[in-house]
Amino acid sequence: MRLPDMPLHDPFIVADEKTRAYYLYTSNAPSVSGVDGTGTMVYRSHDLRDWTRPVVVFLAAEQRGIWATDGGWAPEVHERGGTYYLFTTLHNQDKPLPVPPPNQWGTPFQIPNYMRGTTTAVSDSLLGPFTVLDPSRPAPPEHLMTLDGTLYVDPSGQPWMVYAHEWLQTIDGTMEAIRLTSDLSRTIGDPILLFKASDAPWISEQIPGGVPNQLPPYITDGPQLYRTPDGTLLMLWSTYEKNLIGPDGTITGGYVQTYAVSTSGDITGPWQQHRPLVRDDSGHGMLFHTFDGQLMMVLHRPFDNARGKLYEMQFLGQELRVLRRRADLDGGG
Known part of the structure; x- marks a missing residue:
């Protein structure tokens, strides 16, 4: 299989030195895995071009x-102490949470x-x-709805x-x-706020006044932390620009891949926001290294019926840049 033929949303790649193989994790798609149910499947490749069936x-x-089945x-899969840990988001609509009170923007909808x-x-x-x-x-x-x-x-x-x-909450x-x-296995203490989606100054540039329902929400998606060679702490994350939200809460607009840098080098920040790396309804990316040492980013595009897209990346000081798109691997589009 090749990336244009592989349904995948929120891609995450583990480059495993032991097997010299890339493991690409995504939500289970019964149409290609042959297995029904909510879960996780993995594609494998030795060259990022040809992949096994999941x-x-x-x-x-x-x-x-x-607690949930949807x-x-x-x-994501992370190795720690010889054990592999899978993180995946589940939900359960039969376990309601309190609807938040009206907010400062007076948005015209309330979503359960x-x-x-x-x-x-x-x-x-x-x-x-x-x-x-x-x-x-x-x-x-x-x-918390997270x-x-x-x-x-x-x-x-x-x-x-x-x-x-x-943003729903x-x-x-x-x-x-x-x-x-x-x-x-367990959390310790209370959560720490790192930043709000609206902290990215370029988001507010995209919201003109006088447009019906042209209001927040501001979306946060897909964090991934990366420590650069010079010790800088970077976070990839995704959001929407040019938000337009209808009375039913449906969002239209461009999904984008962006990033932030912790100016202290610590998880607590403060976090400085940078402009998007990739637009074109793309996002939820992560960084990994190929076996020959090239820094790569994988993300999905478009948001619906998504496919994986690959980019060679580089750091210039604390700035992350796209070197080139690898259409030879991901099929273009």
Whole structure:
């Protein structure tokens, strides 16, 4: 298989030195995996061009007593101490959360809130099967509607989960971080606010006045932390520009891949926002290195019926830049 033929949303690649193979994780798509159900599947490749048919590595329905069975979004796999940890976002519409009070912008809609958050599962193999650590609740505080949790380990060795706090609950979506126990099974303390989506100054440039329903929300999606060679701490994240929201809460506009840099080098920031790296309804990217040392970014485009797109990247000081698009690998488009 090649990337144009592979349905994938929120792609995450593990470059495994042991097998010299790239493992590309995404939400289970029964049409290509042949397995029904909410979960995670993985494609494999040795050259980023030709990929195996996907294997299902996690199914929510197989987790006894799990709190949710829908979603399966934004899977990531991280190795820690010889164990592989899967982070994936699940939700349950039958577990409602309180609807937030009217907000400062007076938005003309109220959308029901329900439990949504990142669940952590473990395996001794990149090919699973993965078993949830705590089937009773998501890892972030369960009264928060969150998604897209990712792992960050600070210089002291302290693990954190960084996640997006949904605009559905906050209107101005946020990025937040919470400490994890060393085995990633539980959270410690309260979340820390990192930044709001509206902190990106170029977002407000895209919202003209006098347009009906041309109001927030401001969206936060897809955080991924990366420590650069000079020690700079960078976060990839995605949002929408030129938001237009209807009375039913449907968002139209361009999904974009952007990033922020912690000026202190610490997870707590402050975070300086940079302009988008890629537009064209693209986003939820992550950085990885090829086996020959090239820094790459994978993301999905378009938002609906998404496919994977690959870019060679480089750092110039604290600035992340796109070197070139690898249409030879991802098929163009």
